Amino acid sequence: MPRDKVPEHETAVDLVEKGWAALDGDHTSVGDIVDTLGRANFAPLLILPALALVSPLSGVPGFTTLCGLIIAAVSLQQMTHRSSLWLPEWMRAARLRTDRVRKVYRWFRVPARWLDRVTRQRLHLLVTRPLVILPQLFCLICGAVMPFLELIPFTSSILGVVITALAVGMFVGDGLLVLIGLLLATAMASGVATLVVT
Template structure:
């Protein structure tokens, strides 16, 4: 299996890695962060987006809010250059059952294998260190928006897809995916505005 830093199949591999980190039948938020490292923005937000959009997991009440708050705290600390990410104990110990991860993996496997063939290194100027910081800033806003958006059925899928595009773009140095991520982020803004106005 490829590692999170040099994955050639990021969508398939990210779930494999999360399953590998289960302890006693569950994978905690802290286990997942420890496996990717505090400076690994791409894998963390990719997995967060996948958790939110896969119905087997994302439809569980409270999961989108926990994911949103976790990513918000992670990305803020990433932006200021923290070497070690701090999370409240309630979030660090929040966990996902191994079986739910495996079920999600099995259901999504055909799509993930197909999707992984679409990613390649291109438009690499979009994945520079500066753009990584810009991406982290946008992800911070998406994560914050995800918490109230859980109240709207299916709405968290929009920022969820944006996080997936950001994660894949950063991991695979795929600038096209990052462009799609920014467009999906605009979709989140539009969705929020349409509800509030």
């Protein structure tokens, strides 16, 4: 399926349930989740780490950096139209205790259900070529700067919300949600720039 084609059947809840299937054994690795979701489905591979950034998992040392690097890697390969995702072995091998992930993962169903209720296909131009490059680029930038913001409170969660909006918008074909994500990202960048200047 072309990377910018709107999914016809899968919903955010479907995605969360599919990811749940990867939570097996004592530990769950990034590679387990990527392989379960499918390496050719880039938008879902942005949504789950973005949701994780607004969960209690974001408090785990190094977790924000890992999610940011995954998001940047997925976005870059999405922009270059790779047929399947490649991640370095050290990134695929990163893992957490499965019982801890399961506790947080149950929370994913709440925003997923809400997103399925409020999203629909609209503003199609923003989720297809050539303009789809904009949300992809913003996801790349947000992911790339995340390691530098690890110690600044709440920034990773805010970026997680922004990336979730952009990724879900691309996933379900909702250009309005993408537009909201772009505006949030622009507002955050302006706020950070103002703080740096002053």
